[in-house]
Amino acid sequence: MHxxxxxxxxxxLPKQEISISPDDRGFLFGDGTYEVVRIYHGKPFRLHRHIERLRYSTEAIRIPFxxxxxxxxLAYTLIQKNELPHGEAILYIQITRGVAPRSHSFPLNTSPTVYACLFPVPDFSKQRKEGVRAILVPDLRWQRCDIKSISLLANVLASQEAIERHAHEAIFVRNGWITEGTHTNVCRVVKGILQTPPLxxxxxxGITREVILELxxxxxxxxxxxxxxxxxxxxxxxxLILGTITEIMPVIxxxxxxIGNGKPGPITQKLQNAFNELLSSE
Incomplete structure (x- = not known):
C-alpha cells in the first residue's frame, strides 16, 4: 500500500515534493526526536501517550517546539488525505532542531523542522505465531536511552548484525544486564512471573510495554x-519482545x-489474545 x-x-504535500535543507541539524547531527504510532482501523493507538513521550524527548534535548x-x-489529517478511514498503517513523526550553520553547539532561536508520514505495516503474523530468534549484543549506546532520539547508529548496526545472523532482533546487554532490543522492550517469564527491566x-x-503491564x-x-x-x-x-510494530513477539x-520448549509459551499467548481483544474494543 502506498x-x-x-x-x-x-x-x-506529495512526499516526493518535500525537500529538506542540507543544513538541517537532523540531517547533519541526528539532532531530533521521533515517534512511531500504530494505526488500527483508521485510529491511532494510544496517540496521547505517544505525544506525551514526544514532548518529554523534545524538551529533554531542548528543541524549542x-x-x-x-x-x-496532523495524524487524523494524514489518515484522511491518504484515504485510510478504516485501514492499518504506521504513523512516523519527527521533530528536528531545524536549520542552522553547522556547529556542535546550537543556536537557541531555530525553527524546528516537523515531518510526518504514513507507511505500511509489515506482516509479522507468522513470527508472532511461531516465535523468532534473537541475539545478544553489547549495549554501546549513550546514557539517555529514555529519550527517543533519531540518533540511532548503534541500533542500526545491532539490527543489521541480527539480520546477518538470521535473527529477528538484537537485544542489548550493558555490563552483564539486559536493557532492551534495538526497537523493542524485553520481558521474560520465570515461575509464572513476568519480569522486565526497570525504567x-x-x-x-515503551507504550506497548505499558499496555502489557496493564494487561x-x-x-x-x-x-x-x-x-x-x-x-x-x-x-x-x-x-517476549514488545513494540509498536512488533506488538507481542515470542522469542524461542x-x-x-x-528458550523453554522452543515454542511460544502460555503467558505469551494469553497476553497476545488479550492484546488483540483490547484492539477490538478501542
Whole structure:
C-alpha cells in the first residue's frame, strides 16, 4: 500500500515534493526526536501517550517546539488525505532542531523542522505465531536511552548484525544486564512471573510495554520490574519482545540457546489474545 501525502512544516504535500535543507541539524547531527504510532482501523493507538513521550524527548534535548496539540490533528489529517478511514498503517513523526550553520553547539532561536508520514505495516503474523530468534549484543549506546532520539547508529548496526545472523532482533546487554532490543522492550517469564527491566536511562518507556503491564494486572499475571542478568535471561521459561510494530513477539531462541520448549509459551499467548481483544474494543 502506498501513502503519497506527508506533512512537512505546516503543509500536506506529495512526499516526493518535500525537500529538506542540507543544513538541517537532523540531517547533519541526528539532532531530533521521533515517534512511531500504530494505526488500527483508521485510529491511532494510544496517540496521547505517544505525544506525551514526544514532548518529554523534545524538551529533554531542548528543541524549542511547543505545538504538541498539532500532532493529533496532523495524524487524523494524514489518515484522511491518504484515504485510510478504516485501514492499518504506521504513523512516523519527527521533530528536528531545524536549520542552522553547522556547529556542535546550537543556536537557541531555530525553527524546528516537523515531518510526518504514513507507511505500511509489515506482516509479522507468522513470527508472532511461531516465535523468532534473537541475539545478544553489547549495549554501546549513550546514557539517555529514555529519550527517543533519531540518533540511532548503534541500533542500526545491532539490527543489521541480527539480520546477518538470521535473527529477528538484537537485544542489548550493558555490563552483564539486559536493557532492551534495538526497537523493542524485553520481558521474560520465570515461575509464572513476568519480569522486565526497570525504567531508567538505559531503556525507553515503551507504550506497548505499558499496555502489557496493564494487561498483566487485569489478567492477574504477577509482574516484577527487576534487573535481569544475561545468564538468567537465557534460562527463561518464556521471552517476549514488545513494540509498536512488533506488538507481542515470542522469542524461542537466544544466541542459539532454546528458550523453554522452543515454542511460544502460555503467558505469551494469553497476553497476545488479550492484546488483540483490547484492539477490538478501542
Amino acid at each position: 501513502f503519497p501525502i506527508a506533512f512537512f512544516n505546516g503543509q500536506y 511547543s505545538n504538541f496539540n498539532q500532532i493529533e490533528e 531508567n536511562g538505559h531503556l525507553l518507556n 498483566c494486572h487485569t489478567l492477574k499475571i504477577p509482574v516484577e520490574e527487576v534487573p535481569i542478568s544475561e545468564t538468567a535471561f537465557t534460562q527463561s521459561e518464556e521471552i 531462541a537466544v544466541n542459539d540457546i532454546q
